[in-house]
Amino acid sequence: MTSGLIDVHAHHLPDFYVQQATAAGHDHPDGMAAWPAWSVRDHLDLMDRSGIETAMLSLSSPGVHFGDDKAARLLARRVNTYTAVVARDHPGRFGNFASLPLPDVDGALEEIAFALDELGADGVALLTHTHGVYLGDARLAPVFAELDRRGAVVFLHPTSPVCWKQSALGRPRPMVEYIFDTARTVTDLVMAGVLTRHPDLRIIVPHCGGAIPVLADRINEFMQLFVPAQETPPRDAVQQLRTLYYDIAGTAFPRQAPALLQLADPARVLFGSDYCWTPAPLAETHIAAIDAAEPPAEGVTWRSLTTANAQRLFRRAAARRTIWRKNPTPS
Template sequence: MSPDTPGYLDVHAHFLTDSYVRRAREAGHELPDGVPAWPAWSAAAHLELMDRCSIETSMLSISSPGVHFGDDTAARHLAREVNEAGAQAVRDHPGRFGLFASLPLPDVDGALEEIAYAYDTLDADGVILETNTHGTYLGDPDLEPVWAELGRRRAVVFLHPTSPVCWERSALGRPRPMIEFIFDTARTVTDLLMAGTLDRHRDLTVIVPHCGGALPVLADRIDGFMRMFMPEGTEAPGAVEQLGRLHYDLAGPALPRQLPALLNLVGSDRLLYGSDHCWTPAAGVEAHVAGLDAAPAPDGTTGWRALTTANARRILPRTAR
């Protein structure tokens, strides 16, 4: 690799703390989302993997099942705890980590308080929002004050899937990240489209994970139904146009099928690198990077590494410094 080639900027990277895992287990998440076990995480091990894969910077966030386990007060405390831990990792390793802060949704007042703390005290790079919390999806009108504040701050909002409330029947006993996560991503983005949230708050930068989940193949169907069922006189752009404004990370098995489907929906300037580590093991991250580095990039670009990193630096200006 040429020394002039930039390192990847990973927008989809996760961290854990012992306290967080303990609290999640106490809340019944012994096997989180049906996967066999909680992964281990340390900043040192994460940095070693980043160096092996030429990942320059990773944006840390807490993955599913998020921080709200049923009690608003406890969720506020847990969100603050993990956000402070993530911010400490950023301070300890300048230039290597960033932070997407967790919010205690669906507690709106708690979320607004944490947005202020995350941005004004912790200097967070953005926020992470689970696709639903206890069945409250992101287009719910009760969440409008949160979207308004994030829009006011021109926030970067990283969406992350979690289990739907119906998973006991729909997952058929299989790990929810396999299929349920993909469709819950499509479900919450569709909810945002139908609620008009994305059109009302155009100053937001929204990152959709896993190559958009099921959205690339459902976009035309969503677009048609949206035009049929939007209130008469509504002038909001169609779903396909709005989806084209969002950003998408390449975490998961992007090749050989998902990434070409995504490129039929959005331009290459909307694509970002994502590893999904620590939930994706190191060997999986290494294989994913090797596959992207070997794959031909869109015409006129210099490779997936340079392309996705340039895109990420545009929306995360602190990383460019």
């Protein structure tokens, strides 16, 4: 293993978070049988076995907002501070994508400032929607304007769609619903013009883009039909989608990653394990498939490609985190 992987799609589950989410009714999150176990030690063990140098920790679904804005703000602050301490106590091994209490816009703006300026977070994590507010919604415009102003890294993660009771057909939502909710919110970002208005956003789309690679040309065709032609510059959906970053968490091989490369620039492909929601043995199987796959280009491996891409993407955040470590806020 010549390149230490940088895992942009890695999840943690602090005990206090699981307790609050369970109390809010998420005892079978997104239709799964139970919450997985997680600890810093177990996560480091997986990383060491698999040649992962750094894991960027984030919360997965269902996020921090369970219906009450004040409670969501408090939980986001507690999660983000906890994660910053984990990163501080294990230099170079963990990073931090901060959770935001959306759809509470004022609370989200406050948490962006605290997480990036006070905690040295590497970026923020956004669910594909929160209580039905998808990411192209005009109500979220101040959030994207602030993230764009900061040139922030934004990690997207799917959650159950609002129609899951009808569409999931009684099966765990991560299997299929996550893939299509990713496509739904990315399409919303494109059609609503969020990406063209905010060119300094650096957005990571999970799971090889979900269904986006096979829908890209269809989305582009509909955009030409329904977006006013007089808009300047004209919106090209495929061009916009190529500005995004994509992780290869999940079942990337043998079919998803090759399909992704029909859309995405190889310089925008990143590694993801999806641990701990993907159990360690299965995560290791996925990593073995990455190592065994045909190289993405001559002279590079999937490890070297994704690691170099991540190093470029997180250069600013790494410098900010170095400054923060000299005078950390949380104790």
